[in-house]
Amino acid sequence: MNRLALATLALALAAGPAAAQTHGGAMHGDHNPHHGGAVNMYGMIHYxxxxPPSGGVQVHITDEMRNDLPATAVSNLKAEIVRPNGAIEPVRMTINPTGEFWQGRSKPVTxxxxxxxVAxxxxxxxxxVEMDGETFPDLLKAKAAAKPKAMPAGMHNGH
Structure with missing residues (x-):
């Protein structure tokens, strides 16, 4: 094992079991969202x-241990939203001004x-990548909060 691999392994072990997992026999970081989204892995990166509830799409890239990578770690990123009625909304993606992630504007996904x-x-x-709306934690929280609460027995609107 080379020094870099040993250092990476030592850091992962020091971070504790919640922060490091194995994937195909190799040590890697958690799959917990750091930005309120849905996390997946391809090769040695996580995305x-x-x-966001206000609309738009963001894509954050991290390495196998979930250390932030610049948005330029991937290229030619494109996104679109397929609405339940079949309408497809293209989302023009650009790298944010700090170079930390990809972003694009869209109507809210509700x-x-x-x-x-995302490609x-x-x-x-x-x-x-194709993800349905149910995989986004913020969307599910917003939907649950929007559900009307049941009225106590014996009560009705206006009284």
């Missing part, structure tokens, strides 16, 4: 897709039946 598609290039490989 977190976020659909229906868990919506699908968010990007990673070291000459094209990655295509």
């Amino acid at each position: 977190e897709i976020v659909v 229906d868990p039946k919506s699908i968010v598609r 990007f290039m990673l070291q000459r490989e094209q990655v295509l």
